[in-house]
Amino acid sequence: MGRPRRSIAKSITDPELQPPPQTIEEKEIELRQERAEKTPFRIKVHEDSYFPFTTYEVKGGTNVTYTVEIRSLTEKVNSCSCPDYKVNTLESCKHIEATLNFIRNAGKRNFSSYAKTGSNRIEIFLKQNGREACVRWPQNEEGLNKVRALLRPYLSASQTKLIDPVMGAACIENALEGSDEEVASKIRLSSHLMEWKTDQLLVRDRENDRRQFMDDVKEGKRSLQMLSSPLLPYQEQGMLHLAFQGKAILADDMGLGKTIQAIAACELLRRLNRAKKVLVVTPASLKGEWEEQIARFIGLPTLLVTGPRGHRLECYKRDSFFYLANYEQIRNDYAEIQSILNPDILILDEAQRIKNWQTKTAWSVKQLKTPYAFVLSGTPIENRIEEIYSIMQVVDSKILGPLYKFQQDFYSYNENNKPTALKNLNELHRRLSSVVLRRRKKDVEEQLPERTVNNFLVEIGPEQKVRYQEYSDRVARLLHTLKKRPLTPDESKRLQQNLACMRMIVDTPYILDEKCRECPKLEELEEILAGLMEDETCKVIIFSEWERMLHLVRELVKKLGFDFAWHTGSVPQDTRRADIKRFKEDPNCRLFLTTDSGSTGLNLQVANVVINLDLPWNPAKLEQRIARAWRKNQSRVVQVINLIAENTIEHRMLTTLAMKQAVADAVLDAMGDISELDLCSSRQDFIEKLEILTGQSATYQITPNDQKKKLVSPDEMKQDILGRHSDRIHLLELHQGKMLAVVDKADPPLKQSLSESAQGPVEVLDFETYTTLKRLVEAGLIQFTNGEKSILFKSQLIQADLIDLRTQKLEKATNLYKEAERKLQMVSLLKSGGFALEALPAAGEVFHKGMEILKVFEKAPDPMALQLKEELNNPQHPDASLNALFAWMENISSMMSQYALGIES
DSSP states (O other), rough: OOHHHHHHHHHOOOOOOOOOOHHHHHHHHHHHHHHHSOOOOEEEEGGGGTTTSSSEEEOOOOOOEEEOOOSSSSSSSOOSSSHHHHHHHHHHHHHHHHHHHHHHTOOOOHHHHHHHHHHHHHEEEOOOTOOEEEEEOOOOTOHHHHHHHGGGGGGTTSSSSSSHHHHHHHHHHHHHHHHHHHHHHEEOOOOOHHHHHHHHHHHHHHHHHHHHHHHHHHTSSSSOSSSSOOOHHHHHHHHHHHHHEEEEEEOOOSSSSHHHHHHHHHHHHHHHTHHHHHHHHHHHGGGHHHHHHHHHOOOEEEOOOOSHHHHHHOOOOOOOOEEEEHHHHHHHHHHHIIIOOSSSSSEEEEEGGOOOOTHHHHHHHHTTTOOEEEEEEEESSSSOTTTHHHHHHHHHHHOOOOOHHHHHEEEEOOOTTOOEEOOHHHHHHHTTTTEEOOGGGGGGGGGGGOOEEEEEEEEOOOOHHHHHHHHHHHHHHHHHHHHHHHOOHHHHHHHHHHHHHHHHHHHHHHGTOOOOOHHHHHHHHHHHHHTTTTSOOOEEEEOOOOOOHHHHHHHHHHHHTOOEEEOOTSSOOOHHHHHHHHHOOOOEEEEEEOOOOGSSSSTTTTTOOOEEEEESHHHHHHHHTTTTSSTTTTTTTTEEEEEETSSSSSHHHHHHTTTHHHHHHHIOOOOTTOOOEOOOSSSSHHHHHHHHHTTTTTTTOOOOOOOOOOSSHHHHHHHHHHHHHHHTTEEEEETTEEEEESSOOOOOHHHHHHHHHHOOOOOEEEEEHHHHHHHHTTTTSSSOOOOOEEEEEHHHHSSHHHHHHHHHHHHHHHHHHHHOOOOOHHHHHHHTTOOOOHHHHHHHHHHHHHHHHHTTTTTOHHHHHHHHHHHSOOOOSHHHHHHHHHHHHHHHHHHHHHHHHHHHO
């Protein structure tokens, strides 16, 4: 008799009989299987006669081709060339899973048969752990005597591994080249194993190079001095680290000469005949600085990569040693750089530019494959430890492993799976120590000049206090809301804007309102300069985050009669370079006025004073500013002066922003006993920190104020409007008594409210319309009237450079193009399979996205678009219509590239 039903029910619910929960590895494999099913991969078979145990070319959404080698349909012994497979430790990836699906779809019955018989060749391949080379023998071992004899010297006793994976693979490769076709056809030597073998031989070569070079230095045959200017001892160490590590990070404090050490390492490798071409990727503003440094210290041929894409491609064909490009150029040129230039050394300057692995720039840079890579950044961690993870993908992705394990190893999570703290930072430092070399200024202070820091507390003026309190009250209202519920995206944006305005106001209200010039910091600066300028050799760098603050400083120094250099993002590069040169060489040019555009890369050690008119959010930014003067070759004590608005958000930033610096210190420098750091992961934590930063009361109450004011002056009009709608107003102007308002969105309730405040009609434009008119004016197509006008208020957005607006448009268009590209891949897949008619609905979606892109750039549909629309609606020849769609989207892509180059230039 069978068991009672009650017993069966019990067995089902018995915890001991339940399947164990999924491990994180099982979840990750499942995720890759899902991606394999959802992504429209294009798969091409190599060596059809060996199908399915052969090599496949797999191309997916990124349009990059990876090679997949299938050795078994049931065991995890397959391999892929993609970055994920190399680090994930899962012995699979979405490309392998997609290839297995492809084989399965080719015939399920055949799949089962293939799974049983297995490969009919001897498979020699690398295990995913990167330490063992395995050998798999076919089921049918007849006629393998010659092959066994060829392989025997390199195999372990079990004949399932190579004794020496590197030399064994190299020797077998050479033996196969001299063997007959019958023997060669019975062995498949994995291309992934051979790539790994090449990399390992390079490692051995570098070790031999280091050993031989240092022996030669001891015997006096070679010198550590590679440049026209002597290297300091710590710089010699940095040069050797870069040259003989192969791929490494130099994370020295700013000012210790990372550029010089990298140039010296390039020269060392050139003398060892290991390098003939060096690609330097740097922010565009620093290309001239690199050119100057190379010319000064080594004088090797240097080529600046400039101009439109066609000209850049010609640059890559020219003979030189150094090629200087900027990050934006790599986005479009990485494939041609690899195929045409094929550099031996890649240098990434200010490498924090690739700290976010999700950006197109970071992805493009990581497509470049070179034997040597020098990653230079004084701040490889600015905000989050994931930044160093992204940068390490250029150096050695295996050191930190797959992202899911990295997050598991170094974050603690709450019950909602949200990170609450950092952990094991000592272990993270240990892993990085083999490739990261970091020296702080205090570590080499005996070789560097002293620096002193003075904080000058400045009381803000009466009008500043009133305006500061207005923004503070707005923050308080949002904090009051935040205590009840999470903020909406719009509310979060307003919170950020109001915090930024608080920081601007404590400098001067002039940044937001040109009619109010109150600025006690300017008075303090005048007294400081009066004392400094008595020393005729003194040169001063003056920083502010906001250009309009510098406008007031410029007026002051003109009044005082001091010559100065001017450096902001709105100044053309040629003019900036001329001013930098003048500041360095002209003894009468003693002041350098700059925004944060001058805080990275510039060597201004002729200065011995750095004055910060305001403090940046990030302490790393502050160090970047100071390092313009406090750096190698500085022969004097450097004085740092910070002007801080007393009892304001700026004053509180001195202590509350230490968290970011603590993370960088713990990971990069292993300072103190820090192994864990709490994160601000909950809303309550965020509220508490924000209240401390802004000085807000936790018990703030909203008090209604519906009292109607009688407006008697333009200023009162402005105050009433901004009091009601501060977060929606971008510009207020009076034109011969009539008000113009530029707003985020011109809806009827807002128009009515503005009319009430102005006690009359108001002309209202939305921000997008205003910026369109502004561009037309700048293009000379229309002209604003020259009548009398008075500007009551300008927002940050109105003051922003047009390039910021263009960048926003490009980002929006790029996102649309990515969406279109995914559909376009589906169209291509269906068309190539003979299903052109079935592809038309997806083609219509692509066309719609293309039209949206044209709308972003305010371009009318061209004749090609109108004809294509008609063809897609009434398809007479579907294949031809789809071809026309591909061509049209290619034109849109080209237009976007030209637009991006316009921003860059």
